[in-house]
Amino acid sequence: MIRTLLCSIGSVFFLIASSMVHAEMIPSSEIGNDPALVKLCKSRLTTISGKSVPFEIEADYVKSARSYNPEATFIAIKGSAPTLVVCQQNSGTGKFGPFSYEPENKLWQFANKPQKFSPSIGSAQGRTLAGKACLDAAMTKIDSQGFKNAVTSRVVEIVSGSPLYHPGKVIAGQKSQEYDIATEGSAFFQSNGPDLKETKYSCLLSPMLNVKAVKVN
Known part of the structure; x- marks a missing residue:
């Protein structure tokens, strides 16, 4: 129930960002994550497992998310499936932690990915x-x-x-x-x-x- 709610709310970010004109992709090192919040975000991540790795993300996506939640923190997890985790304070619990989960899409991707043929093997x-x-x-x-x-x-x-x-x-x-x-x-x-x-x-x-x-x- 809680995860469904988080994913549903998180999809609002996706819809907002998708409706914007696509801007430049920037590396995760330049999005201004607070190192202390990144560490806290990782420590409270319990629903998925994997390694936190560098990624690229659309600048306007970050800007839009932080216009609603200035402390929004983004980490990318390379596990069984690529996942972007957005951590922020939950108004329902008052605690900072994982708020939404996004599969790899046009708004973000892992850094240094090789060029792939098109269409992908997903088709x-x-x-x-x-x-x-x-x-x-x-x-x-x-x-x-x-x-x-x-x-x-x-x-x-x-x-x-x-x-x-x-x-x-x-x-x-x-x-x-x-x-x-x-x-x-x-x-x-x-x-x-x-x-x-x-x-x-x-x-x-x-x-x-x-x-x-x-x-x-």
């Missing part, structure tokens, strides 16, 4: 493009004739905090880095019997879909 078109890039690479290594079709079974971005697809995980024989893309699939070929012959493959792609490694099973 069906993006997943199709990633799957094709991996299939094309795999076909150069598969020694079979009579290709019939292929199925992409997995397209995942490597992110810190993921229990399975995290930086350092070995994919297709190579260690992955944050924002790389892991892709898996199966190619089917004509055989001498009624069933098609299946060949599984996996790839490690860069954020721009360049093939870093490919493995055929």
